[in-house]
Amino acid sequence: MVNVASKCGLTPQYAALENLYQQYKDKGFSVLGLPCNQFAGQEPGTEQEIQEFCSLNYGVTFPLSSKLEVNGHDRHQLYRLLAGEGAEFPGDITWNFEKFLLGKDGRVLARFSPRTAPDDPTVIHAIEKALS
Numbered sequence: 149m150v151n152v153a154s155k156c157g158l159t160p161q162y163a164a165l166e167n168l169y170q171q172y173k174d175k176g177f178s179v180l181g182l183p184c185n186q187f188a189g190q191e192p193g194t195e196q197e198i199q200e201f202c203s204l205n206y207g208v209t210f211p212l213s214s215k216l217e218v219n220g221h222d223r224h225q226l227y228r229l230l231a232g233e234g235a236e237f238p239g240d241i242t243w244n245f246e247k248f249l250l251g252k253d254g255r256v257l258a259r260f261s262p263r264t265a266p267d268d269p270t271v272i273h274a275i276e277k278a279l280s
């Protein structure tokens with residue numbers, strides 16, 4: 149799971165996320181993009197605009213959710229579970245493209261900073277370990 153934005157310096161990570169999705173989807177792995185406009189207004193589009201942007205510019209085929217809040221009073225329930233008080237890896241989401249790896253049982257196995265590329269060896273290792 150990764151909070152995403154279309155007008156961010158990290159937006160090119162969409163390509164690597166799609167590559168991960170294609171590489172591991174037949175083994176039970178998925179990517180879920182969670183658009184968020186909380187960081188410098190870098191995801192201003194509608195759901196349709198976001199989907200079209202991702203598809204046309206990065207060939208994204210993995211699922212994208214509706215826009216949601218990842219921090220603050222209106223934090224989506226999903227992010228309360230992922231990063232809220234009592235979570236395995238608690239703390240506010242720091243920027244766009246913060247990544248969470250969940251196991252088959254739904255437990256959070258890892259949290260990766262926005263600057264950690266989706267194809268970073270530590271991410272690949274964690275995915276492969278989770279799938280084994």
